[in-house]
Amino acid sequence: MRRNLTAYGFLCAALFCFTVFAWYPMVREFILSFQKTDLINPPTWVGLDNFKAAVQDPAFGEAWLNTVEFTVLALLCGYAVPFVVALVLNELRHARAYLRFVVYLPVMLPPIVAVLLFQWFYDPGPGLFNQILGFFHLPPLAWLDSSSTALISLVLVSTWMNMGSATLIYLAALQNIPPELYEAAELDGAGILKRVRHVTIPQTRLILLLMLMLQIVATMQVFIEPYMLTGGGPENATVSVAYLMYQFAFSQMNYGQAGALGMLLMLALLLFAAIQLRATREDRA
Amino acid sequence: MRRSTGLLLVSVIGVSATACGSSEAPSSSAPNSVTITVACQPAKSAPKERQAWDADVAEFMKAHPGVTVKSTDQQPCFDPKTFGPKLAGGQMETVFVVPVTNYNDVIAQGQALDVTPYTSTIKNWNDLRPDVRELVTKDGKVYGVPNVHYSVGLVYNRALFTKAGLDPDTPPKTWAEVREAAKKITALGPGFVGYGEYSGGNTGGWHFTQAIYGRGGAILTPDNKKAAFNSPEGKAVLQNLHDMRWTDNSMGSKLLVGWESLMMAMGSGKVGMMLGAPDVVTDVVNKFKGNVADYGITGFPEAKASLSGGEAYMINPKATPEQAKAGMAWIDFRFNTVGKGRFDFARGKAIGNPVGVPDNDVYGDSATGKALQAERVKNASLPVTNYEPYVQAAVTVPPKAEPVHAQELYAILDVVMSGVLSRKDASIDELLADAETKANTMLAAKG
Numbered sequence: 001m002r003r004n005l006t007a008y009g010f011l012c013a014a015l016f017c018f019t020v021f022a023w024y025p026m027v028r029e030f031i032l033s034f035q036k037t038d039l040i041n042p043p044t045w046v047g048l049d050n051f052k053a054a055v056q057d058p059a060f061g062e063a064w065l066n067t068v069e070f071t072v073l074a075l076l077c078g079y080a081v082p083f084v085v086a087l088v089l090n091e092l093r094h095a096r097a098y099l100r101f102v103v104y105l106p107v108m109l110p111p112i113v114a115v116l117l118f119q120w121f122y123d124p125g126p127g128l129f130n131q132i133l134g135f136f137h138l139p140p141l142a143w144l145d146s147s148s149t150a151l152i153s154l155v156l157v158s159t160w161m162n163m164g165s166a167t168l169i170y171l172a173a174l175q176n177i178p179p180e181l182y183e184a185a186e187l188d189g190a191g192i193l194k195r196v197r198h199v200t201i202p203q204t205r206l207i208l209l210l211m212l213m214l215q216i217v218a219t220m221q222v223f224i225e226p227y228m229l230t231g232g233g234p235e236n237a238t239v240s241v242a243y244l245m246y247q248f249a250f251s252q253m254n255y256g257q258a259g260a261l262g263m264l265l266m267l268a269l270l271l272f273a274a275i276q277l278r279a280t281r282e283d284r285a
Numbered sequence: 286m287r288r289s290t291g292l293l294l295v296s297v298i299g300v301s302a303t304a305c306g307s308s309e310a311p312s313s314s315a316p317n318s319v320t321i322t323v324a325c326q327p328a329k330s331a332p333k334e335r336q337a338w339d340a341d342v343a344e345f346m347k348a349h350p351g352v353t354v355k356s357t358d359q360q361p362c363f364d365p366k367t368f369g370p371k372l373a374g375g376q377m378e379t380v381f382v383v384p385v386t387n388y389n390d391v392i393a394q395g396q397a398l399d400v401t402p403y404t405s406t407i408k409n410w411n412d413l414r415p416d417v418r419e420l421v422t423k424d425g426k427v428y429g430v431p432n433v434h435y436s437v438g439l440v441y442n443r444a445l446f447t448k449a450g451l452d453p454d455t456p457p458k459t460w461a462e463v464r465e466a467a468k469k470i471t472a473l474g475p476g477f478v479g480y481g482e483y484s485g486g487n488t489g490g491w492h493f494t495q496a497i498y499g500r501g502g503a504i505l506t507p508d509n510k511k512a513a514f515n516s517p518e519g520k521a522v523l524q525n526l527h528d529m530r531w532t533d534n535s536m537g538s539k540l541l542v543g544w545e546s547l548m549m550a551m552g553s554g555k556v557g558m559m560l561g562a563p564d565v566v567t568d569v570v571n572k573f574k575g576n577v578a579d580y581g582i583t584g585f586p587e588a589k590a591s592l593s594g595g596e597a598y599m600i601n602p603k604a605t606p607e608q609a610k611a612g613m614a615w616i617d618f619r620f621n622t623v624g625k626g627r628f629d630f631a632r633g634k635a636i637g638n639p640v641g642v643p644d645n646d647v648y649g650d651s652a653t654g655k656a657l658q659a660e661r662v663k664n665a666s667l668p669v670t671n672y673e674p675y676v677q678a679a680v681t682v683p684p685k686a687e688p689v690h691a692q693e694l695y696a697i698l699d700v701v702m703s704g705v706l707s708r709k710d711a712s713i714d715e716l717l718a719d720a721e722t723k724a725n726t727m728l729a730a731k732g
Contacts, residue, residue, distance in 0.1 A: 038394035039373030040602055056730045058697055058723035124538040125476060145540040145707055231486030231542035232696075234703035250366040251487060251692045253390050 026266075032259035039255065050260035054248070057257075062236045063244040067220055070151060070158075070240065074219040077159040078166065079212065085163065086170035087196065100168070107164035115228040118157045119144075122229070144230050147237035154225040154238055162218075166211060173207040174200065213276050217269050241265050318351040319607040321379040323615055324363075326356035333636040341626050345618050352611045363387070363596075372396055372601070379604050380612040383429065385595045386491070386687060388420055397428040397599035398609055404430075406613040409621055412651035416684055421597050429597035430613070432620040432627065433564075434647040436591035436684055437495050438675040439463070440561040440569075442554065444579040445470050445477070449557070456583040456674060460525055463558060463586055467535035470557035479535035481556040482526060482706065485542035489702030490695025494592055494688065495560050496522040501589035504688040505728075512724035514698070515717040523705050523713045531709045540707055548573050560585070562594045563644035563675060570639050577639060581671035584678020590685040595647065623656045630664035641665030643676045650680075690731055697723045 033050050037043035054060060089099055106114060121128040122143040130140040143153045177200065185195045201208070223242035226232050232239035232247075241261065249258035323342075327334035335358075342354045359367075362382045368391075371377040383391050391397050404410050407430055414434065421429035443453035449469040457463040467479025483489045493514075494504055502518025505511065530536040537556075541547045548565070550556045552573025559565070563582055569575035585591055598616045600609050619626035634640045641661060648654030662669055688694055701720045704711045 038396060039369040041395050053730055056726060058727060142538070142707070145538065147707060229542075230540075231699070233485035233489075233542065233699060234540055234707040235700050247692075247696060251696070252690075253365065253369055253394065255369065 029259045029262050032256055033263045034256075035259075036256050038253075043256075046256065050256040051264070053254075053257050054261040054264065057244070057248075059232070059236055059239050059244055059247075060261075063239045063241045066151060066237065066239055067222065067241045070155060070222050071216055071219040073152060073155040074158055074222075075212075075215060077155055078163060078219070079215055081159060082163045082166035083170050083208070085167045086174055087200065089167070089171055090174040100171070103167050104164035106161055109161075111161060111224050112228065114161045115157060115224060118153075118160070119229060122153055145234060147233075147235045150230055150234060150237045154222070154229060157225050157229070158219070158222065166215070169207065169211065170204065173204040177203045209276070209280055213273060216272060220265065220269055318353065319605070319611050320353040320355065321604075321608050321611050321615065322355045322357060323612070323619075324357050324359065324378040324381040326358040328358050328360050334638070337629075337632060337636060341619055345615060348618070349611065349614060352614070354615060369394075369396070372603075375603070377601050377603075379601050379608050380598055380615055381601065382596050383599050385420060385434075385593055385597070386691060388429070388597065389687065389689060389691065391599065392421070392423050392428045395602060398602045398604055399426045399428060400430070400600055400609065400613060401425075401427045403600075403609055403613040406610065407617045407621055409617075409648065409651075409653045412648050412653035414647060414649040414651075417593075417595070417647055417649075420593060420686055421599075429599040430616045430621065431595060431597040431647050432616070433597075433645050434593065434595035434684075435562040435564065435644055436593065436646075436679050436682055437499065437560055437562055437585045437588070438582045438679065439558055439584065439586060440551070440565045440580065440582045441466075441558045442470075442551070442556065442579050443581045443671065444554065444576070445473070445557045449473055453581060456581065457558075457586060458584070460586050464525070464529055464533065464535070467529055467557060468533050471533070471535040476555050478537035478550065478556045479533070479558065480529055481541065481547045481550055481559040482536060482702070483542070483544075483547055484540045484703040484706045485699050486544075487692060487695040487699060488542070488544055488547075490698030491691075492560055493519075493522060493698045493702050494691075494695070498590045498592050498685050499560075499585050499588040504694060509689050510728060512694075512721045512728070514724075515721040519717055520713055523701065523716070526702075527705045527711065527713065530706050536706065540703060551575065554579060563642045563672065564594070566642050566672070567639055567644060577667055578671075581674070582642075583674035585682060588678070588682045591679075591682045593684040593686055595645075623653060623660060628657055628660065630660045634664045634666045637666075639667050641667035641669045641672070643669075643672050643679075646679065690727065693727050693731075694724060697727065 032043075034045055034047065035043035036046045036049070085103060089096060089103070092099065109117075124130060124140060124142060124145060127143070129143065133140055142149055144150050181199050181203070182195055185199050190198065221242045222240045223246065226238040226240050226243045227246065230238040232243050242265070245258045245261045245265070248254045248261060326338050329335060338356065342356060346352060346354055357378055363384055365387060368377075368387075383397070404427055407413075410430075413431060417431045417434045418427070421427060421431055439456065441453075441456055446453040446456070446466070449466070449472070451466055451469060457466050463480060470479040471477055483492045497504065497514055497516075497518050500518040500521055502516050502522075503513040506513045526536070537550075541550065547556070547559055548568055551559060551565070552569045552575040554575065561582075566577075566580045566582055569580060570577045598620060600612045604612060620628075622628060624631075630640050641664075643658075643661070645657070646654065648657055697720050701716045704716045705713065
């Protein structure tokens with residue numbers, strides 16, 4: 001017992017943090033989603049009214065569609081690109097540390113700074129991206145100011161801000177692959193694509209699956225990009241579930257409705273995580 | 286992306302943890318003494334204004350023995366994101382400010398004290414404009430003391446007018462004139478925008494409301510049960526914007542989301558005109574480094590009514606009667622007395638504040654209102670003639686309050702505004718019909 005005292009101490013600290021900052025808010029949010037409250041007077045129980053109101057909100061359907069679309073696009077960019085970058089970094093013999101630093105640099109920028117940077121990049125007038133297009137005699141794009149390009153523009157910001165962490169995780173996984181596997185594959189005449197397919201991907205499968213789940217869970221909660229760059233527009237093209245939740249709570253002061261929407265999002269993510277875990281387990285068995 | 290998770294978690298904690306926070310109001314230490322906390326002390330980055338505030342606090346406490354005033358300097362004074370959690374968590378000041386856009390929500394949710402028994406503490410109470418007092422009154426009970434009120438006008442850059450060959454002393458009076466002036470300003474070169482307008486973050490819907498009120502239209506039917514903006518007036522607002530954006534190209538190509546976006550553009554000196562109240566001039570000069578001599582304000586073009594703007598001070602619903610009384614005395618002293626606090630224009634001029642903008646007609650043409658106006662003109666540090674067209678026009682335009690469920694409606698109307706300003710082929714009829722359906726669904730759900 002005494003020998004494990006330090007371990008119990010760390011465990012208690014972790015349990016305390018989880019209880020206060022994760023589990024208790026979840027329980028409170030669950031309760032809140034069935035209540036009408038002004039945060040002053042005692043709350044009243046309203047059954048499923050908050051859920052009904054959230055579902056009936058004019059932006060509810062658009063928010064879910066946008067969120068799913070954002071998640072799919074973010075996966076295409078944010079899942080594949082860091083893996084490819086990690087592969088390239090892993091193959092490099094020179095300047096690897098420097099390039100690793102460069103790739104990770106955006107993660108070290110405060111998100112607000114990164115988003116404001118892109119606000120300037122996307123500016124239809126003097127913005128960097130349109131300047132580049134102009135340099136190649138291409139017509140300017142509306143980027144954030146058109147409902148057809150706004151969402152993908154947010155995906156680019158998100159990918160740029162977050163790919164550093166994913167790349168480093170993939171790189172760590174790649175560096176754990178025993179080199180003799182590659183040597184054997186090379187002796188068998190496998191080219192780079194075959195080595196990736198038959199050695200790298202199977203060896204990093206667990207990390208890839210874990211990152212897939214983490215990225216979906218994270219991207220489904222996209223908030224800061226629409227909040228800072230588009231305000232959900234134009235024409236609700238970038239309103240996300242998390243942004244709508246924010247609108248309910250802090251613009252309309254409808255905390256119960258925000259809680260209900262939060263519960264729906266949590267349920268959707270739990271469902272996805274359960275399916276994914278089950279599939280992984282079956283796959284392993 | 287993990288950072289947005291963190292942000293959400295913080296939001297949830299903010300909402301949920303505070304929901305069961307302390308219910309204690311700021312305490313009083315002894316029966317004869319009372320302590321109140323008051324919001325809106327200027328930030329440390331504005332040392333002269335802060336010093337003036339502190340001097341007012343000292344003077345007030347000297348005049349009211351037993352009352353201790355503690356100031357808070359959160360900026361902005363009113364933040365809807367933290368308002369509810371602060372109240373629930375016992376962190377809300379005894380005296381706090383609420384902008385007119387949030388009166389309905391705050392009063393309806395019981396987040397302000399009924400101060401009807403204390404209105405006699407405000408010595409000029411009866412001089413306050415009755416229609417402005419009405420905005421803080423519900424079911425015969427008073428929930429706040431208005432101290433700022435203004436109506437909408439057309440803020441314009443006089444320097445750009447001159448540069449574009451327009452006469453800054455005869456600003457546009459009609460929308461057709463606005464359109465012509467915008468074209469000339471845009472023709473000054475790349476980066477110049479004739480007319481600026483919002484399209485997102487609820488500001489698009491807010492300005493659509495301003496514009497449709499100006500044309501004599503309405504957002505809701507008189508019984509507040511149905512949307513009324515799908516009307517000839519609503520269509521006229523959007524058609525005008527669409528034509529300026531896509532036919533004249535006089536509105537720039539960037540969608541403006543959130544209050545700061547247009548203010549920043551206006552402060553840059555490259556935007557010719559925008560709808561706004563006189564406080565826009567003050568903010569553009571103070572916060573966005575605009576050149577004070579460049580800005581003027583004139584009457585709301587062709588206006589038949591004007592969306593009310595302004596703010597009121599309210600009292601924490603958890604305040605004790607002693608605190609409420611002391612809080613009202615503070616409001617009276619600092620925000621409603623000619624020659625004191627906010628209305629000490631001589632001091633304002635001495636410390637370099639922009640004095641002279643007609644940004645407050647909360648007292649109308651009552652004796653107090655006239656005294657205030659005389660003081661303002663006497664101590665003006667700004668070119669008051671630049672604002673004269675607005676002063677003359679504003680008195681002829683009746684004020685109109687915000688619609689109920691304003692924020693929900695503004696979110697719906699943002700879509701209409703961003704549609705017109707982002708798509709050349711946008712169908713105004715379809716946009717309005719779609720928004721009308723959404724608004725009616727929302728209104729039916731709200732009961």
